[in-house]
Amino acid sequence: MKPNPNTLAKLPHMGTFIKNKIQEQNITYAETARRMNIKQSTLNGYFIQETLQTRIIWKLSQALNYNLFTDIIQLLPEELQNTNKTSFQQTIQTQQQEINDLKKEISIYKEILSLKP
Numbered sequence: 440m441k442p443n444p445n446t447l448a449k450l451p452h453m454g455t456f457i458k459n460k461i462q463e464q465n466i467t468y469a470e471t472a473r474r475m476n477i478k479q480s481t482l483n484g485y486f487i488q489e490t491l492q493t494r495i496i497w498k499l500s501q502a503l504n505y506n507l508f509t510d511i512i513q514l515l516p517e518e519l520q521n522t523n524k525t526s527f528q529q530t531i532q533t534q535q536q537e538i539n540d541l542k543k544e545i546s547i548y549k550e551i552l553s554l555k556p
Contacts, residue, residue: 451514454486457499457507464503474502 461471472479475498485491500507 450490451511452489453491453496454488456511457491457496458486460499460505460507460510461503464505466503471499471502475499 461468468482469479472482475482485495496507496511
């Protein structure tokens with residue numbers, strides 16, 4: 440089924456988005472540009488762009504030591520945020536099941552120990 444264009448979440452203005460994230464990290468624009476090995480005027484140019492290449496967001500994430508992609512994903516409608524089950528999520532679910540199983544075993548062992556005369 441094709442999504443209805445009228446119900447699609449609006450793409451955030453990426454220039455404004457990254458400008459706000461840099462400010463939140465309390466890092467100057469000059470320092471951010473230095474970490475990215477670009478001129479500050481280039482960084483300033485990003486702020487007016489409605490969209491940015493993934494490569495730029497990748498480099499910004501590394502410069503800020505902050506995962507910008509996670510925040511971008513959180514801007515998606517909630518029903519789309521977790522549609523892909525990653526191996527990391529699957530590992531967590533598997534480990535949680537193992538923890539629950541071990542808790543049951545411990546409970547059984549405690550019960551057996553309490554029945555001993």
